[in-house]
Amino acid sequence: xxxxxxxxxxxxxxxxxxxxxxxxxxxxxxxxxxxxxxxxxxxxxxxx
Numbered sequence: 001x002x003x004x005x006x007x008x009x010x011x012x013x014x015x016x017x018x019x020x021x022x023x024x025x026x027x028x029x030x031x032x033x034x035x036x037x038x039x040x041x042x043x044x045x046x047x048x
Contacts, residue, residue, distance in 0.1 A: 023035065026038075
């Protein structure tokens with residue numbers, strides 16, 4: 001393992017965990033269907 005591998009794993013865990021936090025906050029505000037549509041829209045914009 002390289003020296004920065006643990007740092008990358010911690011960063012990956014923080015990014016992954018924050019997505020669940022944002023879903024928990026966003027679902028009551030937007031509703032599950034709209035939140036799912038917004039996430040799909042953002043993902044599709046990234047890959048254009």
